[in-house]
Amino acid sequence: MTTEPRLRIAMQKSGRLSDDTQALLKKCGLKLNVSDRRLLAHVTNLPIDIMRVRSSDIPGLVMDGVCDLGIVGDNTLEETALERELMGQKHQYIRTSGLNFGGCRLSIAMPEGFNYQGIQSLDGLRFATTYPQLLNRFAKANGINIDFCLLKGSVEVAPRVGLADGICDLVSTGATLEANGLVEVEEIFKSKASLIQTATSLSPEKQNILDTLLPRIQGVMKAKE
Numbered sequence: 609m610t611t612e613p614r615l616r617i618a619m620q621k622s623g624r625l626s627d628d629t630q631a632l633l634k635k636c637g638l639k640l641n642v643s644d645r646r647l648l649a650h651v652t653n654l655p656i657d658i659m660r661v662r663s664s665d666i667p668g669l670v671m672d673g674v675c676d677l678g679i680v681g682d683n684t685l686e687e688t689a690l691e692r693e694l695m696g697q698k699h700q701y702i703r704t705s706g707l708n709f710g711g712c713r714l715s716i717a718m719p720e721g722f723n724y725q726g727i728q729s730l731d732g733l734r735f736a737t738t739y740p741q742l743l744n745r746f747a748k749a750n751g752i753n754i755d756f757c758l759l760k761g762s763v764e765v766a767p768r769v770g771l772a773d774g775i776c777d778l779v780s781t782g783a784t785l786e787a788n789g790l791v792e793v794e795e796i797f798k799s800k801a802s803l804i805q806t807a808t809s810l811s812p813e814k815q816n817i818l819d820t821l822l823p824r825i826q827g828v829m830k831a832k833e
């Protein structure tokens with residue numbers, strides 16, 4: 609018995625992108641069981657499987673060809689690509705479509721009262737961040753030397769507890785920064801969610817499924833504009 613090839617799409621299991629991603633797939637007419645707690649959810653009306661994982665795992669799964677497509681923030685994508693490039697690992701992918709949700713910016717923020725006179729004021733300081741590669745690229749491009757400590761969450765408390773001089777973190781409204789006595793001084797990366805595709809060419813069957821899905825995604829995005 610031969611099994612029909614199924615297009616595998618990685619999406620965030622739970623978090624800031626998961627509701628919008630699920631809504632997009634639904635609007636594209638994909639029927640999937642939202643209460644499905646399994647890692648791999650079957651779409652019942654098209655040969656598509658949805659792999660629900662952590663956002664930070666999505667770029668690697670697509671770059672390694674484990675998933676054909678992924679929906680992920682550009683921040684996570686770029687950070688992973690830079691990290692993998694540095695490690696000599698596969699980091700190629702195709703950015704198939706920009707999506708109009710998940711908007712945010714990666715910014716440097718300093719404690720209120722810090723005398724910020726421009727990028728040079730950050731030279732020699734230490735930053736808490738989840739995005740060391742993007743921060744390092746910014747520092748190199750601007751000719752400053754910085755140190756960092758890697759934190760996966762609660763980045764904004766780092767200056768208060770003496771772990772870092774400032775932070776480099778994702779911001780959307782700025783309310784979290786304000787609540788933690790921090791002031792945004794430099795935006796270093798603008799991000800939105802993107803649909804990405806493996807750089808390895810798809811089988812004709814999978815390409816056909818993508819050719820059905822992509823115009824639907826683009827139609828939903830256009831209707832939202």
Ligand code: ATP
Nearest residue numbers: 623624625662663664681684710711712778779780
């Ligand atoms: P995961 O836990 O799934 O590995 P995560 O910790 O990045 O990922 P979330 O905090 O849910 O999870 O963020 C997912 C993505 O949502 C971010 O990578 C970013 O692209 C987007 N995003 C939009 N606005 C914000 C914001 N204000 N703060 C953080 N992320 C945001």
